[in-house]
Amino acid sequence: MNSIVEAKVDDFLKSQFRLRPYQRQAVIAQINELGRMAGYDLDERFAGAGMGAGPEARVASRIVARALGEEGSETPDYEILQEIRGWIRRAPGVLA
Numbered sequence: 001m002n003s004i005v006e007a008k009v010d011d012f013l014k015s016q017f018r019l020r021p022y023q024r025q026a027v028i029a030q031i032n033e034l035g036r037m038a039g040y041d042l043d044e045r046f047a048g049a050g051m052g053a054g055p056e057a058r059v060a061s062r063i064v065a066r067a068l069g070e071e072g073s074e075t076p077d078y079e080i081l082q083e084i085r086g087w088i089r090r091a092p093g094v095l096a
Helices: 003-017 020-038 055-066 078-092
Strands: none
Touching: 003 020, 003 055, 003 078, 020 055, 020 078, 055 078
């Protein structure tokens, strides 16, 4: 895991989707898990994983890519927000 990339993802979630700190931690934990399942760490390589990682991990990799400043995406903000809401809802001990 790259702590600089994690900090950028945290800032992106805070500014773009206005998530609370515990919600951001739940999303980052889910992104880490999806990255590990796809064989990546939370770093620049995972940002380019896209469809090769699976449907849920595609959204996670797009979040990382956008946090790193990549413009343009085949994944709309609405789809990203829907996935984030699902991750927060399923996270243990997190209030939505």
